[in-house]
Amino acid sequence: MGKCEQCIVRQFSSLKVLTKDELHKMADCKTSYTIKKGQPIFEEGDITNGIYCIKEGVCKLSKLSSNGKDQIVKLVKSGDLLGQRSVISEEPANLSAVALEDMEVCFIPKNEVIQFFTENNKFSMDVMKNICGDLKEADDIMVAMAQKSVKERLAGTLIYLEETFGIEKDGLLRLQLSREELAGMIGTATESCIRLLSEFNKSGLIQLIGKKIKIIDKIKLKRLAE
Amino acid sequence: MGKCEQCIVRQFSSLKVLTKDELHKMADCKTSYTIKKGQPIFEEGDITNGIYCIKEGVCKLSKLSSNGKDQIVKLVKSGDLLGQRSVISEEPANLSAVALEDMEVCFIPKNEVIQFFTENNKFSMDVMKNICGDLKEADDIMVAMAQKSVKERLAGTLIYLEETFGIEKDGLLRLQLSREELAGMIGTATESCIRLLSEFNKSGLIQLIGKKIKIIDKIKLKRLAE
DNA sequence: ATTAAAAAATGATAAATATCATACTTTTAC
DNA sequence: GTAAAAGTATGATATTTATCATTTTTTAAT
Numbered sequence: 001m002g003k004c005e006q007c008i009v010r011q012f013s014s015l016k017v018l019t020k021d022e023l024h025k026m027a028d029c030k031t032s033y034t035i036k037k038g039q040p041i042f043e044e045g046d047i048t049n050g051i052y053c054i055k056e057g058v059c060k061l062s063k064l065s066s067n068g069k070d071q072i073v074k075l076v077k078s079g080d081l082l083g084q085r086s087v088i089s090e091e092p093a094n095l096s097a098v099a100l101e102d103m104e105v106c107f108i109p110k111n112e113v114i115q116f117f118t119e120n121n122k123f124s125m126d127v128m129k130n131i132c133g134d135l136k137e138a139d140d141i142m143v144a145m146a147q148k149s150v151k152e153r154l155a156g157t158l159i160y161l162e163e164t165f166g167i168e169k170d171g172l173l174r175l176q177l178s179r180e181e182l183a184g185m186i187g188t189a190t191e192s193c194i195r196l197l198s199e200f201n202k203s204g205l206i207q208l209i210g211k212k213i214k215i216i217d218k219i220k221l222k223r224l225a226e
Numbered sequence: 227m228g229k230c231e232q233c234i235v236r237q238f239s240s241l242k243v244l245t246k247d248e249l250h251k252m253a254d255c256k257t258s259y260t261i262k263k264g265q266p267i268f269e270e271g272d273i274t275n276g277i278y279c280i281k282e283g284v285c286k287l288s289k290l291s292s293n294g295k296d297q298i299v300k301l302v303k304s305g306d307l308l309g310q311r312s313v314i315s316e317e318p319a320n321l322s323a324v325a326l327e328d329m330e331v332c333f334i335p336k337n338e339v340i341q342f343f344t345e346n347n348k349f350s351m352d353v354m355k356n357i358c359g360d361l362k363e364a365d366d367i368m369v370a371m372a373q374k375s376v377k378e379r380l381a382g383t384l385i386y387l388e389e390t391f392g393i394e395k396d397g398l399l400r401l402q403l404s405r406e407e408l409a410g411m412i413g414t415a416t417e418s419c420i421r422l423l424s425e426f427n428k429s430g431l432i433q434l435i436g437k438k439i440k441i442i443d444k445i446k447l448k449r450l451a452e
Numbered sequence: 453a454t455t456a457a458a459a460a461a462t463g464a465t466a467a468a469t470a471t472c473a474t475a476c477t478t479t480t481a482c
Numbered sequence: 483g484t485a486a487a488a489g490t491a492t493g494a495t496a497t498t499t500a501t502c503a504t505t506t507t508t509t510a511a512t
Contacts, residue, residue, distance in 0.1 A: 063365065065373035066452040073365050088351075089358040094365060117351065121344050125314075128354050132315040135357060138364035139289065139299050139320060145371035146413025147291035150499070179460060187372025189500050194461060210508080211460075226292040376469070405490065415470050420491060436478085437490075 003027050009053040009106070012079030014126035022116055022123075030106045035059075041082065041097040041105065048093050050109045052082040057103030058165065058175055061095040062184065072185040073141075074134070075100070075175075077165065084127055085134075087113055100175065145187050148226070153186040154196050156225035158206065162215050172212040179211070229253050235279040235332070238305030240352035248342055248349075256332045261285075267308065267323040267331065274319050276335040278308040283329030284391065284401055287321040288410065298411040299367075300360070301326070301401075303391065310353055313339055326401065371413050374452070379412040380422050382451035384432065388441050398438040405437070 004027040009015055018026070030053075035041060041059060042048050054076060061074040061082075073095055076082050086093050087110050117124045144153055158173075165175035177185070183193035197213070200206045205221050207214040215221060230253040235241055244252065261267060261283070268274050270289060280302060287300040287308075299321055302308050312319050313336050343350045370379055384399075391401035403411070409419035423439070426432045431447050433440040441447060 063369045065369050067373050069373055071369040071372050073368060085358045085361060088354050089362070091362075094362045118347050121347075121350075124347075124350055124354070125343065128314050128350070128357065131354065131357055131361060132311045135311060135361045135364060136315070136317075136320045138361060138368055142299060142364055142368045142371055143289045143291055143297040145368055146297050147293050147295055190459095191461085191501080192499060195499095198461070416489095417471080417491085418469060421469095424491075 004030070004106075007053070007055060007106075008079050009055060009081070013053065013081045014123055014130060015053070015081075017122040017126050018116065018120065022120065026108055026112060026116075029112050030108050032104065032106050035099045035103040035105060037099050037102050039099050041099065041103075042093050043096040044093055046093045048083050048086045050107050051084050051087055051113055052097075053106045053108065054078050054080050054082060055104040055106060057099060057101040057105075059097050059099045059103060060181065061097055063095050070184050071187060072181065073138070075164070075185075081127075081130070084113075084131065088127075088131075100177065100181075150186060150188045150192055151196055152225055153188075154182075154193065154200070155205075155221045157182065157186050158200075158213065158215060159218065159222055159225055162218070167214075171214045172209060173214070176212060230256070233279070233281060233332075234305050235281055235307070239279065239307045240349055240356060241279070241307075243348040243352050244342065244346065248346065252334055252338060252342075255338050256334050258330065258332050261325045261329040261331060263325050263328050265325050267325065267329075268319050269322040270319055272319045274309050274312045274336075276333050277310050277313055277339055278323075279332040279334065280304050280306045280308060281330040281332060283325060283327040283331075285323050285325045285329060286407065286410075287323055289321050296410050297413060298407065299364070301390070301411075307353075307356070310339075310357065314353075314357075326403065326407075376412060376414045376418055377422055378451055379414075380408075380419065380426070381431075381447045383408065383412050384426075384439065384441060385444065385448055385451055388444070393440075397440045398435060399440070402438060 004010060004015075004023045005020075007015075010018075010023070015023075015026075035057070041052060044063060056078050058075055058077045059082070060072045061076060062070045062072045064070055076097070082097060082105070083093070117127070144156065148156070161173050161175055161177075165173065168174055179194050179197070180190045183190040186193065197206070197208060200221075201208045205215075205217050205224070207216050230236060230241075230249045231246075233241075236244075236249070241249075241252075256279075267278060267285060282304050284301055284303045285308070286298045287302060288296045288298045290296055302323070308323060308331070309319070343353070370382065374382075387399050387401055387403075391399065394400055405420050405423070406416045409416040412419065423432070423434060426447075427434045431441075431443050431450070433442050
């Protein structure tokens with residue numbers, strides 16, 4: 001069983017402020033999982049009873065709207081924690097978490113997490129800061145959804161994907177989303193998303209290679225996103 | 227100077243878990259303000275250096291989009307706290323807060339708030355729960371902005387306004403927003419908002435009396451909002 | 453390797469929404 | 483009290499976006 005001390009999640013998340021003792025306690029109670037691409041970690045409405053540490057891979061947090069479309073609210077990647085909100089609010093999950101790549105995650109039961117909260121003030125402050133960051137991000141996306149055109153949102157999302165998940169040696173976006181998922185991020189119909197990608201392709205902003213995307217003119221794309 | 231102990235904010239917000247001692251400390255360091263309708267409490271980008279307790283009145287939290295329109299992200303009312311995110315994140319305000327009615331607020335300096343955080347675990351947990359609630363709300367609104375039509379969002383917002391701020395004896399929505407502000411809540415052009423209000427009026431869902439609004443058929447309106 | 457299924461792409465069209473113009477009404481300032 | 487300004491309302495029109503239909507391409511299964 002892993003020791004948690006060397007884990008990537010410990011370096012990047014709120015776990016960095018845990019003491020040696022707390023890390024040992026965590027290592028003892030955690031459960032490791034492998035999740036295949038496309039599989040859920042939890043679903044909207046589930047009672048989660050703990051948080052997940054993302055050791056490897058990326059997942060989407062999404063919510064099914066009454067029109068039957070799945071809106072992607074956030075992407076979560078290795079080094080991040082997942083499911084803190086439900087533990088703190090003592091509520092079922094508001095969003096579904098589904099793997100976009102094969103993943104490795106660890107589950108830490110609620111009781112331990114709450115103990116860390118009450119016994120380690122640094123930890124609760126750091127988790128709180130992260131949730132505040134999520135709130136700011138959500139507010140900003142809300143404004144973009146309400147006030148920006150689909151074209152602007154697509155441009156902004158492509159920039160975000162490059163800056164957050166990086167590119168491969170050949171310049172293609174490392175994180176591969178289906179057109180439907182990309183549409184679900186920007187909040188539009190799949191066909192509209194595809195059409196705009198074609199348009200960006202023709203006007204030399206991006207290049208479409210199979211289903212993969214390469215950003216060619218980042219400056220113009222950024223300007224388009226405003 | 228007020229004592230904080232009897233204050234409405236203490237009854238409804240995270241302040242309820244503060245000890246007598248902490249309340250006294252707070253009463254000593256707080257500053258009371260009166261804010262006239264239309265005046266800002268703080269603006270996007272301001273360094274706020276503390277939190278506000280809303281004793282009386284309602285304000286809007288909004289963000290100016292690059293298209294020049296003001297998107298309303300949240301309404302905050304008496305009994306609520308305001309500005310916690312900036313204090314926790316140690317960042318400038320992400321949103322502007324502007325009074326929709328004459329208001330009475332108290333300002334508590336950052337240092338005291340942080341002291342309460344570190345010394346009173348109940349307080350930090352309760353603030354955290356509230357921020358988690360805001361995050362859930364923001365995620366839900368984001369999905370609505372992305373996936374619902376303007377008509378559905380208007381219907382939902384009218385229901386929200388009635389349920390959150392109540393009605394006057396004659397059934398009119400108590401909180402009076404201008405058409406422009408209502409449009410800024412649902413994320414649409416003012417004219418589109420006005421047109422849909424007219425349509426709702428003609429089809430008997432609501433009644434427009436001057437600039438005030440009365441909900442006539444709440445059932446149908448709710449069904450419309452989905 | 454071949455075929456079925458899924459995903460991506462594109463065209464045609466309809467629906468939703470924004471924009472611009474203008475009229476009317478209410479509020480505000482002097 | 484009156485004029486100017488702001489807010490509300492409505493029409494005409496343009497633009498954006500969704501929907502439905504079809505084709506092409508890619509992926510997966512046998």
